[in-house]
Amino acid sequence: MKQYLDLCQRIVDEGVWVDNKRTGKKCLTVINADLTYDVANGEFPLVTTRKSFWKSAIAEMIGYLRGYQSAEDFRKLGTKTWDANANDNAVWLASPHRKGTDDIGEAYGVVGRGWRTADGSRIDLLSQIIDDLSQGIDNRGEILTFYNPGIFERACLRPCMYSHHFSLLGDTLYLNSTQRSCDVPLGLNFNMVQVYFLLAIVAQITGKKPGKAYHKIVNAHIYGDQLELMRDVQLKREPLSPPTFKINPDIKTLEDLETWVTLDDFEVEGYESHEPIKYPFSV
Numbered sequence: 001m002k003q004y005l006d007l008c009q010r011i012v013d014e015g016v017w018v019d020n021k022r023t024g025k026k027c028l029t030v031i032n033a034d035l036t037y038d039v040a041n042g043e044f045p046l047v048t049t050r051k052s053f054w055k056s057a058i059a060e061m062i063g064y065l066r067g068y069q070s071a072e073d074f075r076k077l078g079t080k081t082w083d084a085n086a087n088d089n090a091v092w093l094a095s096p097h098r099k100g101t102d103d104i105g106e107a108y109g110v111v112g113r114g115w116r117t118a119d120g121s122r123i124d125l126l127s128q129i130i131d132d133l134s135q136g137i138d139n140r141g142e143i144l145t146f147y148n149p150g151i152f153e154r155a156c157l158r159p160c161m162y163s164h165h166f167s168l169l170g171d172t173l174y175l176n177s178t179q180r181s182c183d184v185p186l187g188l189n190f191n192m193v194q195v196y197f198l199l200a201i202v203a204q205i206t207g208k209k210p211g212k213a214y215h216k217i218v219n220a221h222i223y224g225d226q227l228e229l230m231r232d233v234q235l236k237r238e239p240l241s242p243p244t245f246k247i248n249p250d251i252k253t254l255e256d257l258e259t260w261v262t263l264d265d266f267e268v269e270g271y272e273s274h275e276p277i278k279y280p281f282s283v
């Protein structure tokens with residue numbers, strides 16, 4: 001929580017205003033932030049200075065791991081976070097690649113679980129990684145990447161957290177996640193939970209001990225219309241003690257995660273937070 005608030009304060013104190021063409025808004029921006037989550041010691045990075053809808057964050061990540069392409073599938077699982085980009089993004093609505101209502105296009109898991117190769121075949125990066133790690137193999141390239149510039153126009157957005165690199169030291173699993181662009185008030189609130197969750201769940205289904213997750217952010221920003229709420233409300237609050245996160249121990253394989261898992265298989269215990277804050281969202 002402290003590292004999150006420190007980043008927010010750093011943007012307020014040192015950020016530079018940058019005009020963003022895609023959204024038509026200006027963003028107070030810093031370059032480079034490195035966050036670390038100690039999954040081994042259960043330090044769940046849930047924001048307490050406003051109410052955080054952590055289930056929505058987990059649903060989004062499970063949707064990526066399942067390779068969802070429709071905002072409807074994300075909604076059924078428990079998150080509305082893809083509705084606006086699928087259905088209110090003017091550039092995407094005009095795209096010949098959009099397959100109709102709720103289509104988000106070839107984004108995130110669609111890319112990573114069906115990586116296009118030169119000969120037209122597809123590679124499921126996640127299955128390969130899970131197979132390797134389960135056998136204790138780390139080939140120094142266990143990388144789940146969603147970043148394929150050749151097909152950007154087939155999606156409503158380029159992936160923000162675009163790379164998740166897993167590593168083994170003995171029986172301990174580590175994760176380095178990289179994010180190119182970060183909406184700190186809204187997106188990061190979810191992304192921290194997602195990086196922690198990804199290491200915890202992959203460790204569980206590969207039979208490894210989770211170690212630390214390292215989260216690198218390149219462009220970290222606060223949109224102009226979010227600044228007042230962050231500076232004058234959220235940053236004036238005292239953080240509360242962190243909760244703990246539990247995963248149903250019956251989840252043992254990637255197939256379990258793909259088939260029967262719901263948000264009821266995850267629990268947060270001892271979560272106390274300040275009042276919700278409704279930050280403006282930029283499509």
Ligand SMILES: Nc1nc(=O)c2c([nH]1)NC[C@@H]1CN(c3ccc(C(=O)N[C@@H](CCC(=O)O)C(=O)O)cc3)CN21
Pocket residue numbers: 052053056079080081082085157183186187188189190277278279281282283
């Ligand atoms: N501008 C922008 N920021 C983002 O964080 C973002 C995008 N676009 N586009 C793609 C995804 C969608 N994400 C989202 C979308 C909405 C919320 C959101 O509205 N959060 C509210 C309510 C959550 C809920 O009720 O489930 C929040 O208070 O956290 C968060 C992340 C993260 N990503």
Ligand SMILES: O=c1ccn([C@H]2C[C@H](O)[C@@H](COP(=O)(O)O)O2)c(=O)[nH]1
Pocket residue numbers: 022157158160161181182183184186187188191
């Ligand atoms: O997981 C996510 C997904 C998106 N975001 C934010 C970061 C930016 O504010 C927008 C994406 O806009 P780009 O013009 O494509 O950079 O969404 C996030 O923080 N986390």
